[in-house]
Amino acid sequence: MSESMPQGPIQPAPISAAPAVSRTGAPDAVKKSGSLPPGFTLRDVRPDGSHEYFLNMGPQHPSTHGVLKLVVRLDGETVLETVPHLGFIHRAIEKMGENETFIQYMHLTDRMDYLSSHINNLCVCLAIEKAMNIGVPERGEYIRVIVCELQRIQSHLLWWGAFGMDMGAVSAFLYGFIEREKITQLFEELCGARLTMNYFRPGGSNADLPEGFIGKVKTLCEEMKFSLDEFDVLVSQNPIIRERTVGVGLLSKERAISNGCTGPVARASGVNYDVRRNDGYSIYDRFQFDVPLGANGDSFDRYRVRMDEMRQSVRILEQAAAGIPEGQYRSKEKPNYKVPAGSYFAAVETARGLYGTYLVSDNSFKPYRVKSRSPGFSNLSAIDEITRGGKIADLVTVLSTLDLIIPDIDR
Amino acid sequence: MTLSRLFHDTLSMLKGMKVTILYLTRPSRVVTQQYPENRETLKFxxxxxxxxxxxxxxxxxxxxxxxxxxxxxxxxxxxxxxxxxxxxxxxxxxxxxxxxxxxxxxxxxxxxxxxxxxxxxxxxxxxxxxxxxxxxxxxxxxxx
Missing domain, CATH: 3.30.70.3270 (Alpha-Beta Plaits)
Incomplete structure (x- = not known):
């Protein structure tokens, strides 16, 4: 048999054919290849024999909270560059939306940012309402505000627990979940689901509040104030947590804006923007609440902004629970939603930042094109700048304070 | 400076421990359910x-x-x-x-x-x- 003939379908390559890797330097193939982007090229070996190396963090790393792969270029422990690789959980939700009616598309938005699913649903509803001039009754608006703020607290509580877990405080994770479970049970009573809600509809919501819901929300507000004080004592004032977050992972105001960061990440850097206040939707203009801001843009500021946001949400909840009127919860339901031709955009403030829905309709029951502007994608784009020059251990804490939801990034 | 910080840090750690111990001693906060043993009594x-x-x-x-x-x-x-x-x-x-x-x-x-x-x-x-x-x-x- 001649040497060029293949001997079978599966043939392991001879060892000598593998790219030359020496203990003292980067693989030759990597060094010589000029076609690779800058994030994939290593610098030459230094005189003392040390060299840079790559580390693949993810897609199964527990601290990425999902299937996100970060390729980190390291010099010892120091991070030189972080390149996120996306697409592991891409489901083409926007493309799927083109083949589903407007109402059917809504349940797919649950599956983007699954911790803000009520708020994502609301965004689609707002876009359809804008297009078709659908009004929402007073009670419907109050239900929306109450449910959205509950969702925000629920999301931040999970983040708080996961943040503690990333720092090595497992008890924080459990305490966060104890409080979160109360809200999850409220949602279960409200719409029957714990994660993928599909509750809001154009013109209101698909059901009224169940019996005794407002009373439970009021009780929850009291309990939350107590728990948040406990959480502060347990984690916010912990010297280890402070040591690992204060002054770590700095993001300047200018860079936060140019990276398109929104939500708590941008507000921690001092960007005074909250969709609820600046581009008010629903009836948020009727409630008194502050927008917490950070001064330095470090990891601790991002932590503190979220903790303060929970307190502000409790404040909104108290006002809304006190003022909710009786009456209709939904304006007259249409048999089908035929959106007039044109393009419509609505934006809401989810727990992670600005979530926008852009609908293009050609006067039919299905959208011609749907585009979602998800906060996680833009917030992730800042990760290279935040982590550059820091330590690999800080990458985990920075990733945690960015509060990324991977299905939200990939959609 | 270092001493005061040591004192302050120890104090805040102890305060955090107090929260943990409170959780341990407060039975009303125990929310764990024994699934599937409680399958008969599960309420939806x-x-x-x-x-x-x-x-x-x-x-x-x-x-x-x-x-x-x-x-x-x-x-x-x-x-x-x-x-x-x-x-x-x-x-x-x-x-x-x-x-x-x-x-x-x-x-x-x-x-x-x-x-x-x-x-x-x-x-x-x-x-x-x-x-x-x-x-x-x-x-x-x-x-x-």
Whole structure:
């Protein structure tokens, strides 16, 4: 048999054919290849024999909270560059939306940012309402505000627990979940689901509040104030947590804006923007609440902004629970939603930042094109700048304070 | 400076420990449930969205008229309505096929149904060895 003939379908390559890797330097193939982007090229070996190396963090790393792969270029422990690789959980939700009616598309938005699913649903509803001039009754608006703020607290509580877990405080994770479970049970009573809600509809919501819901929300507000004080004592004032977050992972105001960061990440850097206040939707203009801001843009500021946001949400909840009127919860339901031709955009403030829905309709029951502007994608784009020059251990804490939801990034 | 910081840090650590001990000693805060031991006493909210079921009355009749509104409302093609003809040549429900393996429990079919012929059940333990084991025929007999 001649040497060029293949001997079978599966043939392991001879060892000598593998790219030359020496203990003292980067693989030759990597060094010589000029076609690779800058994030994939290593610098030459230094005189003392040390060299840079790559580390693949993810897609199964527990601290990425999902299937996100970060390729980190390291010099010892120091991070030189972080390149996120996306697409592991891409489901083409926007493309799927083109083949589903407007109402059917809504349940797919649950599956983007699954911790803000009520708020994502609301965004689609707002876009359809804008297009078709659908009004929402007073009670419907109050239900929306109450449910959205509950969702925000629920999301931040999970983040708080996961943040503690990333720092090595497992008890924080459990305490966060104890409080979160109360809200999850409220949602279960409200719409029957714990994660993928599909509750809001154009013109209101698909059901009224169940019996005794407002009373439970009021009780929850009291309990939350107590728990948040406990959480502060347990984690916010912990010297280890402070040591690992204060002054770590700095993001300047200018860079936060140019990276398109929104939500708590941008507000921690001092960007005074909250969709609820600046581009008010629903009836948020009727409630008194502050927008917490950070001064330095470090990891601790991002932590503190979220903790303060929970307190502000409790404040909104108290006002809304006190003022909710009786009456209709939904304006007259249409048999089908035929959106007039044109393009419509609505934006809401989810727990992670600005979530926008852009609908293009050609006067039919299905959208011609749907585009979602998800906060996680833009917030992730800042990760290279935040982590550059820091330590690999800080990458985990920075990733945690960015509060990324991977299905939200990939959609 | 260092001493005061040491004192301050130790104090805040102790305060944190106090919270942990309080959690340990407060039985009202224990929310852990022993599943599956408590399967008999598990309570579901009325609106809990589990697997779709078709309620039958005591005579074994259902109210489905095979209008296929639920089939059209379903985003995933989970429901297939197979119709047949009754003795008077009227179009009635033959088989209501529900494929749980593709269902996203979005509640749209229930909202679309004008006759309350289907509702969300409370079933949630759906493990199966094969995908086609999750295909159900919901009606027990043909419509009239």
């Amino acid at each position: 909210p009325e609106r809990f969205r589990g697997q779709v079921v078709m309620p039958h009355d005591e005579k074994g009749e259902h109210t489905c008229t095979a209008c296929t509104l639920c089939e059209k409302a379903c985003p995933n093609g989970t429901i297939s309505i197979l119709t047949t003809k009754n003795i008077a040549s009227k179009r009635v429900l033959g088989e209501f096929i529900y494929r749980f393996s593709t269902c996203t429990l979005c509640n749209l079919c229930i909202e679309a149904c004008p006759f309350d012929a289907i509702r969300m059940g409370h079933g949630f333990e759906m493990a199966a060895y094969k995908r086609d084991e999750l295909d159900y025929v919901l009606n027990k007999k043909e419509g009239r």
